[in-house]
Amino acid sequence: MTALPSWDEMTDLDRSAAIAYAWLCYRRGVPFAIQNGPCVYVDAPELVALDSIAAGRHALAVCGPLHDLVTRIGKAEYDRLYNLALRRLT
Structure with a gap:
């Protein structure tokens, strides 16, 4: 099995998808995010191939808590x- 890309290995589009999903989980909860705004990766083939549950888990893992992510990458x-x-998305 191929390892999934880490934050540092992801493209901006895939990072943005992870952030959007993590934000929605934070604001509305995971069940709402799964139903209404699943994580949809667009660049890395191994991320694109993930189902919505696995993509969401990956997004939350690479982002971590949003306040920590903001500290890590800057506002x-x-x-x-x-x-x-x-x-x-629009």
Whole structure:
């Protein structure tokens, strides 16, 4: 089995998908996010191949708690990736 990409190995589009899903889980809960906004990766073939449950688990694992992610990557980078997700979803 091939290992899934870590945060550092992911493209901006895949990172933005992970952030959008993690944010939705934080705001509305995992069951709501699974039903209404599943994580949809678009670049890395091994991520694209995941079903929605596995993709969501991966997203939460690579993001971790959102406040920790913001500390790790910086507020400006978080905002950039979140806004990229919003543009992609609209």
